[in-house]
Amino acid sequence: MNRLRTWAFMAAFYGGSVPIVLMAPVMALFGTNPLRFWVVLWTRYHRWCARWVMGVRVAVSGTIPTTPALYVGKHQAMFETFEMVALLDAPVVVLKKELASIPVWGWAAQRYGMIVVDREGSAAALRTLMRAGxxxxxxxxxxxxxxxxxxxxxxEQPELKPGFVGLYRALKLPLVPVAIDSGTVWPKKGIKRSGVIRFAFQDMIPPGVGREEVEARVHTAINVLDVAGG
Incomplete structure (x- = not known):
């Protein structure tokens, strides 16, 4: 059943995404706000396909601030890159530069305001990340x-890349760690499964916390669902 659902999801989402993505440049002609609306619409289409085709529900806990913040999330699947946009109403998302090279979509993503970053983390890349942020x-x-x-x-709980601390310092915004257990039903490769994906928004970290402390607090916070046996 999960195999059939996975195939059906891929057909529904990717098939439906073709006209949505191709329309993105047209929406961009009308300005940034229409393009943001279009991107959010796409993420909500992804949510609809996940829920009604794949049988995956999203459970959100914790408090989502009503003012701008830096959200630092666990990353187990592509699922959260869509869902965070839907949950937070068109935030800017930092993404790897390989995605920006995808024809049409990469152009639209950058017009939307996505921040393209080199995962190698060179000093120049970090400066670009902070300026864009x-x-x-x-x-x-x-x-x-x-x-x-x-x-x-x-x-898996790897060490965190240093870019987020530089971004935290540069933005001077509150930081909200987000624990996500998408990998339990939405693996990086292979067959997806029906079930629940949890987004647990953790306690806000105010601006100005020192590097070592913020790294430790974020690492602990984004991994709480693993610790809890998620």
Missing amino acids: QAAAATGRSVVIFPEGTRVAPG
Whole structure:
């Protein structure tokens, strides 16, 4: 059943995404706000397909701030890159530069305001990340980053890439860690399963906390679902 659902989800989501993505440049002609609306609509279509085709529900706990913040999330699947946009109403998302090279979509993502970053983390890349983050925050939008740098399997708790701390310092926004257990039903490769994906928004970390402390607090916070046996 899960195999059939996975195939049906891929057909429904990717098939439906073709006209949505191709329309993105047209929406961009009308300005940034229509394009943001279009991107959020796409993420909600992803949510609809996940729920009604794949049988995956989203459970949200904790408090989502009503003012801009830096959200730092666990990364186990592509699922959360869509869902965080839907949950937070068009935040800026830091994504790897390989995704920006996808024809049409990559162009639209950058027009939407996505921040493209080199995962190798060179000094120049970090400076670019901080400048782009500051520009995004100046527009009143929240920023989302996945500091593990790539998708990890459930139970894996790698050290975090340093870019998120530089971004935290540059933005001077509250930081909200988000624990996510998407990998339990939405593996990096292979057959997806029906079930529940949890997004647990953790206690806010105010601006100005020292590097070592914020790294330790974020690492613990984004992994609480693994610790809890999620």
